[in-house]
Amino acid sequence: MRLGGLLHAVDSSAAEARALEAARRGDVAGFNQLVLAYQTVVYSVALRMLGNTDDAADATQETFVSAFRAIRDFRGGSFKAWLLRIAANACYDILRRRQRRPASSLDALIDEAGLDVGEPDEDRGPEGTALSSETARAIQAGLATLPEDQRMLVLLCDVQGLSYEEAADATGAALGTVKSRLSRARARLRDYLGERGELPSDSGRHH
Numbered sequence: 196m197r198l199g200g201l202l203h204a205v206d207s208s209a210a211e212a213r214a215l216e217a218a219r220r221g222d223v224a225g226f227n228q229l230v231l232a233y234q235t236v237v238y239s240v241a242l243r244m245l246g247n248t249d250d251a252a253d254a255t256q257e258t259f260v261s262a263f264r265a266i267r268d269f270r271g272g273s274f275k276a277w278l279l280r281i282a283a284n285a286c287y288d289i290l291r292r293r294q295r296r297p298a299s300s301l302d303a304l305i306d307e308a309g310l311d312v313g314e315p316d317e318d319r320g321p322e323g324t325a326l327s328s329e330t331a332r333a334i335q336a337g338l339a340t341l342p343e344d345q346r347m348l349v350l351l352c353d354v355q356g357l358s359y360e361e362a363a364d365a366t367g368a369a370l371g372t373v374k375s376r377l378s379r380a381r382a383r384l385r386d387y388l389g390e391r392g393e394l395p396s397d398s399g400r401h402h
Contacts, residue, residue, distance in 0.1 A: 215266075215274060229278075236275070237255050257289075262278055334384070344368070
């Protein structure tokens with residue numbers, strides 16, 4: 196990491212620590228800083244998990260309402276992991292409450308802050324941009340085929356960058372369970388993409 200990026204990360208970490216301390220004292224302005232910093236992350240996870248923009252908005256709102264009520268109980272560590280644990284519970288609550296199949300609209304998931312399709316890149320040209328978009332859609336379609344617990348772990352670890360330990364804390368699953376579920380999820384995604392020509396097919400590999 197370059198010096199400028201390192202200094203920015205330090206500044207961001209210090210600003211988050213100050214906002215957290217203020218929020219734990221009941222300061223709404225401090226909590227609002229945390230909302231601004233993490234609302235896109237929470238909404239993105241909820242949207243990919245639930246497959247519906249209204250549900251994702253509800254889950255995001257429920258996450259921050261619950262977080263505000265519980266912020267005094269935060270005892271340090273990764274605030275992102277703590278917040279995503281609340282978000283995961285909010286998503287599971289909505290899935291149970293509404294009994295809705297996820298990923299009803301792949302276009303909505305891609306276009307409304309789901310996957311990083313990216314803006315058109317002149318260096319890649321129109322063909323490269325089209326391939327990137329098709330791969331993104333295939334990945335989201337593959338995510339939609341996973342069981343809910345596996346999909347959530349892929350979102351937490353592979354999309355949001357949580358460690359296995361943080362994902363275990365976020366989902367309430369044992370560390371070994373997290374590793375085995377994530378391994379199965381990654382294998383299923385790889386097979387799904389390989390069958391559609393997005394990855395080299397491992398036709399000789401058995402699971």
